[in-house]
Amino acid sequence: MALKKYKLGELISVVDERNNLGIRDFFGINIDKEFMPTVANTEGLDETKYKVVRKNRFVYSGMQTGRDECIRVSMYNCDKPILVSPAYTTFEVTATDKVIPLYFFMKFLSKEMDRYGAFCSDGSIRSNLDWDVFCDIEIDIPSLDIQQKYVDVYNAMLANQQNYERGLEDLKLVCDGYIEDLRRKMPCEKIGGYIEERNERNKDKSIDFVMGLSTKKEFREAQSRVNREELGSYKIVGQGDFAFVPTTDTWKVLAFSYNTFERDLVVSPIYEVFSVNKEKLLPAYLAMWLSRVEFDRYARFNSWGSARENFSMEEMKNVEIPIPDIEIQKSIVNIYNCYIERKRINEQLKAQIKDICPILIKGSIEEGRRN
Numbered sequence: 001m002a003l004k005k006y007k008l009g010e011l012i013s014v015v016d017e018r019n020n021l022g023i024r025d026f027f028g029i030n031i032d033k034e035f036m037p038t039v040a041n042t043e044g045l046d047e048t049k050y051k052v053v054r055k056n057r058f059v060y061s062g063m064q065t066g067r068d069e070c071i072r073v074s075m076y077n078c079d080k081p082i083l084v085s086p087a088y089t090t091f092e093v094t095a096t097d098k099v100i101p102l103y104f105f106m107k108f109l110s111k112e113m114d115r116y117g118a119f120c121s122d123g124s125i126r127s128n129l130d131w132d133v134f135c136d137i138e139i140d141i142p143s144l145d146i147q148q149k150y151v152d153v154y155n156a157m158l159a160n161q162q163n164y165e166r167g168l169e170d171l172k173l174v175c176d177g178y179i180e181d182l183r184r185k186m187p188c189e190k191i192g193g194y195i196e197e198r199n200e201r202n203k204d205k206s207i208d209f210v211m212g213l214s215t216k217k218e219f220r221e222a223q224s225r226v227n228r229e230e231l232g233s234y235k236i237v238g239q240g241d242f243a244f245v246p247t248t249d250t251w252k253v254l255a256f257s258y259n260t261f262e263r264d265l266v267v268s269p270i271y272e273v274f275s276v277n278k279e280k281l282l283p284a285y286l287a288m289w290l291s292r293v294e295f296d297r298y299a300r301f302n303s304w305g306s307a308r309e310n311f312s313m314e315e316m317k318n319v320e321i322p323i324p325d326i327e328i329q330k331s332i333v334n335i336y337n338c339y340i341e342r343k344r345i346n347e348q349l350k351a352q353i354k355d356i357c358p359i360l361i362k363g364s365i366e367e368g369r370r371n
Contacts, residue, residue: 100147110357
């Protein structure tokens with residue numbers, strides 16, 4: 001049979017390279033097994049203690065595997081090295097005569113592997129999957145020829161998605177260039193004259209559509225700990241209205257969104273809510289400006305407080321942007337909406353690739369059994 005069983009520890013080796021290269025790009029990994037820039041404050045950190053991640057190197061965190069039903073592991077595939085927390089384990093596939101590194105990573109892109117990792121976790125409050133337990137997990141590996149066949153399929157799908165993504169970034173540059181040109185050619189105005197603070201509460205509890213906000217500046221489903229029987233104090237966000245989280249020191253960005261749903265929703269009482277004079281200022285046009293990285297820096301700079309830093313409604317009213325004729329706003333928003341739609345499609349493509357990975361792995365295992 002071309003199919004063999006190996007413990008993970010037989011295929012990999014820990015690599016503990018610390019940063020003596022002056023790298024300052026700090027990253028973490030999320031439950032989608034993707035690298036993401038860290039949200040922690042990195043000012044004043046001793047970067048020499050952090051671990052270097054190079055191309056084809058893996059990063060592993062066994063924390064909360066049982067709770068999240070997810071093995072946090074990711075393979076870095078970019079040329080420029082990055083840093084991760086010293087709390088992470090970094091390793092490489094060294095048994096390349098037995099397994100292709102990318103095929104090894106594909107094995108973890110399945111719910112079955114995540115559930116098995118959760119089953120093997122220690123059962124404590126944190127439900128960690130310790131490194132030695134991780135290394136004892138056994139996996140079936142077909143021959144290198146079979147592995148390569150399915151890795152090629154995965155790479156072809158990934159290349160198509162990445163080509164689409166590059167076109168997406170080009171479209172974003174068009175949007176950014178358009179609004180930068182406006183900023184240079186038009187005087188900026190405070191948006192306070194175009195927005196109105198809203199503090200309408202869900203007193204009769206008639207609205208049970210509860211949403212939170214994410215760092216991606218989108219509404220997301222509220223966390224499960226929300227008591228949906230006690231929504232009387234929650235703030236109502238009407239269609240086209242904005243909500244934002246005033247606290248900026250947690251995520252280092254201003255988390256906000258405007259209601260594009262076809263019904264009203266409610267948000268936490270700690271959020272700020274405001275409506276927009278839509279005859280003068282399109283919500284989507286304002287959202288473009290508030291979505292910029294430059295605005296996140298502005299919001300952080302203009303946040304106040306000691307233990308917690310807040311960007312108040314008054315500070316929001318003081319934000320200055322160029323406000324052209326409504327028809328010009330519409331033309332810019334049309335381009336922006338095209339970008340948002342393509343961005344949504346790109347996320348779907350990424351999700352589809354991840355969903356297909358278990359099918360590819362299953363196909364490779366079945367082919368290995370036949371040989």
